[in-house]
Amino acid sequence: MSFSATAKDELARKATEKDCCALAELAAFAHVTGHIELKGQGNFEFYMNTEHAPTARCMLSLIKTRTETGARLITKENRLKKKHIYTIMVEGYDDAKKLLTELKIFGRDGAMHFGIAPEIVKRDCCRTSFLRGAFLGSGSISDPEKGYHLEFVASTQEFADGLLNILSSYEIRAKSIARKDAVVVYVKESDSIIKLLTLIGAHSTILALENIRISKDIMNNINRAANCEAANYSKTVDASIKQVQAIMRLKEAGEMERLSPTLFAVAEARLNNHQATLNELAALLDGKVGKSGINHRLRKICELAEKLDE
Ligand SMILES: [Zn+2]
The missing domain is CATH 3.10.28.10 (Homing endonucleases)
Incomplete structure (x- = not known):
């Protein structure tokens, strides 16, 4: 269709x-x-x-x-x-x-x-x-x-x-x-x-569009980063796709506003920076939380989105 x-x-x-x-x-x-x-x-x-x-x-x-x-x-x-x-x-x-x-x-x-x-x-x-x-x-x-x-x-x-x-x-x-x-x-x-x-209220259509936009964005970055270590990079990309989709699902379900302020900040940062590494995300958030803290919060966000699907 x-x-x-x-x-x-x-x-x-x-x-x-x-x-x-x-x-x-x-x-x-x-x-x-x-x-x-x-x-x-x-x-x-x-x-x-x-x-x-x-x-x-x-x-x-x-x-x-x-x-x-x-x-x-x-x-x-x-x-x-x-x-x-x-x-x-x-x-x-x-x-x-x-x-x-x-x-x-x-x-x-x-x-x-x-x-x-x-x-x-x-x-x-x-x-x-x-x-x-x-x-x-x-x-x-x-x-x-x-x-x-x-x-x-x-x-x-x-x-x-x-x-x-x-x-x-x-x-x-x-x-x-x-x-x-x-x-x-x-x-x-x-x-x-x-x-x-x-x-006009075409929310599922936006979700489909965003998913394509995200993979397009990420593909562009992959091409640009052809010299970077491919294996590591694709791991970051895979994780990022998963995280962004989880955040979009929460957004779609109106659950974003119900996140704690710390989770909300990480979700916003990831949504606006699909290709950023955990270290880069940490730096974006005042550097007060380390790489593992960011990782932990993103995992939490993915879990919340999974729960929505159940
Ligand atoms: Zn009216």
Whole structure:
């Protein structure tokens, strides 16, 4: 499965608690995947397409439970491309109009807004839900083995600008570029990608990404240190991978804050210095604890993470 699909699987299964956030999530999804189907005599219906089944089910359930609109899901097979297209159909002029008005895609004047309505992303909680809906609808993330790249595809520059605004309010560095008849908003830096995934709640995806980042980091260091004593070095590296993964597990489980201050300091130091030797870690921590003290604490941290798994 692709990295994008893994991330979307995780996000689509997350429950959206508040009604305000559900509307924001739906609004973003509708913006990036929706189109209006004209039915003649001023009538229209609203359809949203996705290739990701859990996303389709998630959005359908949001519409049914959080809005007053009816909708149904149909599946079509694209035999040529060997994939399925899931379409959420809001049929009938009244329902389509009601939903688009509720999602603020239609203004009070009945005119269509291509940008992001300020009232839908007024609250902090709703802004992150909006990002989640946009990612589920049009986002993708490359396999980090091949480089860091996360993107959203917007159909208008107005929407892309709104998205850039939201991202920059969280200090996520993003840019936009025109591609065919769409505008792509993309994030390249691994730190920004992790910040974004954290905001939208893709925690397992971050863990997978961090693991790859760690082994990449460490591989780079191995290459750089080709002259160093290989056996010793790889021992340090093996231990470091194990320790960093243990710390990430504790972090993921929200257990970091519950560590004693001494363990916390060592965990932080290791997390920020994957390749440091025990002596170097000791030096980083004021040199008050020796190499064996650091070793003891790291072992303790690994044990705590193992206990979590049990
Ligand atoms: Zn909200």
